[in-house]
Amino acid sequence: MNSRRSFLQRALAFGAGALSLPTLAAAESSQARASSQPSAWFAANHHAAGPPVAVVTPDIPKLPYTLDGGVKVFHLIAEPVKRELAPGRVIDAWGYNGVCPGPTIEANRGDRVRIVLDNHLPEPTTMHWHGLEIPIRMDGMPYISQKPIVPGGRFVYEFTLDQDGTFFYHSHGAMQEMMGMIGMFILHPRQAYAPRADHDFGIVLQEWALLPNNSIPNTANMEFNWLTLNGKAGPATTPLVVRQGNRVRIRMVNLGMDHHPVHLHGHTFVVTGTEAGRQPESTWGPGNTVLVGVAQARDIEFVANNPGDWMVHCHLPHHMMNSMMDLLSDRAVSTSPLSQKQAGEQMELMMAQDQPMEMAPDAAQVIAPNASTVPGFPQDGLMEVAMDRAVDKSPEFMELPPGWSAGMQGMMSLLRIMPPEQYDRYLAAKSASRQHATGEGR
Numbered sequence: 001m002n003s004r005r006s007f008l009q010r011a012l013a014f015g016a017g018a019l020s021l022p023t024l025a026a027a028e029s030s031q032a033r034a035s036s037q038p039s040a041w042f043a044a045n046h047h048a049a050g051p052p053v054a055v056v057t058p059d060i061p062k063l064p065y066t067l068d069g070g071v072k073v074f075h076l077i078a079e080p081v082k083r084e085l086a087p088g089r090v091i092d093a094w095g096y097n098g099v100c101p102g103p104t105i106e107a108n109r110g111d112r113v114r115i116v117l118d119n120h121l122p123e124p125t126t127m128h129w130h131g132l133e134i135p136i137r138m139d140g141m142p143y144i145s146q147k148p149i150v151p152g153g154r155f156v157y158e159f160t161l162d163q164d165g166t167f168f169y170h171s172h173g174a175m176q177e178m179m180g181m182i183g184m185f186i187l188h189p190r191q192a193y194a195p196r197a198d199h200d201f202g203i204v205l206q207e208w209a210l211l212p213n214n215s216i217p218n219t220a221n222m223e224f225n226w227l228t229l230n231g232k233a234g235p236a237t238t239p240l241v242v243r244q245g246n247r248v249r250i251r252m253v254n255l256g257m258d259h260h261p262v263h264l265h266g267h268t269f270v271v272t273g274t275e276a277g278r279q280p281e282s283t284w285g286p287g288n289t290v291l292v293g294v295a296q297a298r299d300i301e302f303v304a305n306n307p308g309d310w311m312v313h314c315h316l317p318h319h320m321m322n323s324m325m326d327l328l329s330d331r332a333v334s335t336s337p338l339s340q341k342q343a344g345e346q347m348e349l350m351m352a353q354d355q356p357m358e359m360a361p362d363a364a365q366v367i368a369p370n371a372s373t374v375p376g377f378p379q380d381g382l383m384e385v386a387m388d389r390a391v392d393k394s395p396e397f398m399e400l401p402p403g404w405s406a407g408m409q410g411m412m413s414l415l416r417i418m419p420p421e422q423y424d425r426y427l428a429a430k431s432a433s434r435q436h437a438t439g440e441g442r
């Protein structure tokens with residue numbers, strides 16, 4: 001591609017298309033200057049080309065496989081599962097292999113895969129491979145491409161993968177989808193995309209309608225009170241931990257009733273992929289919020305050049321909340337107007353009753369003396385409770401400030417960009433916890 005055409009494409013992609021022709025030459029020379037200082041979102045790390053890094057899907061395991069000749073053989077079991085969305089909030093979802101969303105399938109372009117699906121549900125199911133260009137008989141359409149898989153039955157899917165990108169699998173029953181029956185299907189290219197990513201994360205966006213004291217999602221409901229990333233609501237979402245200066249990819253897929261505008265703090269990213277795979281670089285316009293529509297996938301990439309614990313979250317205000325009433329279980333809570341003293345006492349009492357919650361530290365619960373005379377009070381006041389101790393169970397949560405969890409609810413996680421020394425401490429803690437888990441070194 002000649003440089004002028006390349007420049008024009010970039011100019012259009014970045015909304016600079018209004019440049020008139022006489023200004024092009026000047027613009028081009030300033031572009032040339034600018035390109036000697038690449039923008040953060042284009043900055044390549046210059047590692048040797050090679051295979052891509054493995055994808056990490058926090059809170060969701062990978063699906064292992066065995067080899068049969070040249071075929072990668074995976075085994076999925078559709079079944080009811082318990083899922084703890086947040087401390088104390090366990091739901092009866094449907095998923096695969098004991099988790100919801102189901103385990104992540106990771107394969108390479110060109111692979112031949114066989115996926116054995118056993119149905120342990122009390123009703124028929126099938127599996128659809130969202131976005132994959134495969135023979136019709138493998139498409140998972142009940143009555144159209146295959147007979148429904150009856151309870152106790154099995155269907156063997158087998159196909160060759162001639163794509164790369166962010167895909168997913170899901171039941172093609174609408175209500176089963178809303179019970180949680182989805183999982184990621186990541187297809188890597190043989191050689192890493194350029195610029196090469198050092199960290200690659202995958203996240204499934206889901207939503208749930210749950211009544212207090214009821215563990216079964218209402219799949220016919222149109223309003224949702226629990227919003228999850230990989231089956232966890234903030235603060236139980238395991239943070240994404242990266243090393244400062246590294247290039248990061250986050251892949252998101254959405255299966256629900258709402259579109260989610262996912263916002264990343266402190267950084268500018270580019271959207272490098274959709275549900276159809278890698279996008280041409282000429283389309284990589286900068287942003288900090290990406291709308292992940294229903295049935296879509298979006299990959300974002302950026303250089304993690306700004307150290308800190310940054311929020312990544314859906315920005316719909318009602319998706320940034322948990323249903324606190326649920327966490328109170330069957331305890332009586334007064335919803336009539338309370339004095340500050342009464343409200344405080346009620347809160348203290350509930351906290352004392354073996355709840356996974358803690359009072360948020362410091363000033364979080366400070367209320368103005370005239371609060372009860374102010375129309376609209378309370379909004380977020382009195383609502384911020386912490387759960388540090390209940391969720392702080394893996395190295396990803398290390399060294400967060402006390403009370404951090406009080407600010408985390410709903411479709412929300414943390415991107416933790418650690419300076420090298422801190423990242424090394426994280427790796428050491430990770431290694432130690434892995435040894436502990438596997439019993440190594442005993």
Ligand SMILES: [Cu+2]
Binds near residue numbers: 315411
């Ligand atoms: Cu949302």
